[in-house]
Amino acid sequence: MAWDVGVIAANVGRASGVSSGAAANDIKTLYKAIYLKNREPELVYQQFAQKQANMDVPLNKGDNVEFTRYSPLATSATYNLLVEGTEQTAEMYYSQTVTAVLDEYGNFVQPSSRVWLTAFDPKLGGLSRLLGIQAGKSLDLKIQNVLAKGFIGIRADGDTTYQGTIQCAASAGTTTVPIFDSLPTAIAAATTTGSGVIVWLTGKNQGISRTYVGATSTTITIAALPNAPADDDTAWIVSTTGLTTGDKVTCELIKKAGALLEKNETPMFPDGYYHAVIPAGEMKYDFMNDTEYINLKHYAAPKDLYRNLVGEFANIRFHKDSHPYKHTAGTMGTYVATAAPQMVSIFGSDAFGNIKLAGKDQAFEICPPTFSTATPLAMFGTMSWKNMYCPLVLNGAWGVNIFAVPTSLG
Numbered sequence: 001m002a003w004d005v006g007v008i009a010a011n012v013g014r015a016s017g018v019s020s021g022a023a024a025n026d027i028k029t030l031y032k033a034i035y036l037k038n039r040e041p042e043l044v045y046q047q048f049a050q051k052q053a054n055m056d057v058p059l060n061k062g063d064n065v066e067f068t069r070y071s072p073l074a075t076s077a078t079y080n081l082l083v084e085g086t087e088q089t090a091e092m093y094y095s096q097t098v099t100a101v102l103d104e105y106g107n108f109v110q111p112s113s114r115v116w117l118t119a120f121d122p123k124l125g126g127l128s129r130l131l132g133i134q135a136g137k138s139l140d141l142k143i144q145n146v147l148a149k150g151f152i153g154i155r156a157d158g159d160t161t162y163q164g165t166i167q168c169a170a171s172a173g174t175t176t177v178p179i180f181d182s183l184p185t186a187i188a189a190a191t192t193t194g195s196g197v198i199v200w201l202t203g204k205n206q207g208i209s210r211t212y213v214g215a216t217s218t219t220i221t222i223a224a225l226p227n228a229p230a231d232d233d234t235a236w237i238v239s240t241t242g243l244t245t246g247d248k249v250t251c252e253l254i255k256k257a258g259a260l261l262e263k264n265e266t267p268m269f270p271d272g273y274y275h276a277v278i279p280a281g282e283m284k285y286d287f288m289n290d291t292e293y294i295n296l297k298h299y300a301a302p303k304d305l306y307r308n309l310v311g312e313f314a315n316i317r318f319h320k321d322s323h324p325y326k327h328t329a330g331t332m333g334t335y336v337a338t339a340a341p342q343m344v345s346i347f348g349s350d351a352f353g354n355i356k357l358a359g360k361d362q363a364f365e366i367c368p369p370t371f372s373t374a375t376p377l378a379m380f381g382t383m384s385w386k387n388m389y390c391p392l393v394l395n396g397a398w399g400v401n402i403f404a405v406p407t408s409l410g
Helices: 010-016 020-042 113-118 123-148 185-193 251-263 282-288 291-295
Strands: 064-070 095-101 103-109 152-155 163-173 178-180 195-200 209-214 220-222 234-238 274-279 309-313 316-321 342-347 352-356 362-367 382-393 399-404
Touching: 020 123, 095 382, 103 123, 123 342, 123 352, 123 362, 123 382, 123 399, 152 163, 152 195, 152 234, 152 251, 178 220, 185 209, 251 274, 251 291, 251 316, 251 342, 251 399, 274 282, 282 291, 282 309, 282 316, 282 342
Parallel strands: 152 399, 274 316
Antiparallel strands: 064 095, 103 382, 163 178, 163 234, 195 209, 195 234, 209 220, 274 342, 309 316, 342 399, 352 382, 362 382
């Protein structure tokens, strides 16, 4: 004999004047609504992911999608002047393939049969809320982790021994071990122990980002690039080694990040702004407590198209996130809840995307206790969420992460 969800919800049905079966369906709908309502506010980054219907993977068509990115064509000193009666030589162009592979994420809880029978509401409503928050937070942190490894990184302390523009040597190396004229001194000195992020600014690999490990004083080891680097190709490299208390975000850093985006011809969002996500609490406090921000005359902004807007500065709109990405200084790409360094991400339109499985990217299921050979006493039911997605950076030069250690609030 299986449990009847209608019986479980009978008291709700009697109170509302509907049948038990209808109440059961309403209850499931209600708690899915609670789940979604609490999931959405956590998705601060997701709202800025590139939105194109054809980016989703169709059902039963595999679990990956490939993007083809083209390197910009060179600017002509003659402005591409044509000579009458003369055919031009076709210009060579280069492409890069960016692959996204879907992964599954999810979790569940097992409320006891006693809870299902005696307290369907509000206890299970509370669990729906917790699952919604967890699902949203998980996706938000996953996107942050991808962006931390994929955007240009700048340090709040401005230490040029751990960051800066680097240039490929004449013998530029291979797709996995590029060779540079020189590396920032601290990165070069770390050799095989150093690690961080590199984003290509020019050349055939423009916009491609990689995490790296040190190899020699002039080389790094990375996952294979789409194209071999060439002499004079430039890239931005950063390591967060040594970031510590006092290395906080400032308005000057925000303006520098915005300038980098402009220099890289980063497209703005439809509202005419770059957007940024800043951790709530200490990081937001440091930014808004900066003298330059305090002295700025704040005008009433038009209604924002995106959630969690908290401020505007230097043509950048800031949105707070209550779940900051943290990592151990010098070790990129691994979330560590107790670590000190955090980041402010500033980006333009189409800097990153989030691939989903069309129509099946998220699920929330309620399964009441059921008698079976596996659960002969039907002592518990389950409530679960599952998402299927793959965040990815589309152009690493169109986003900037400011890595900082915020002021302690006590």
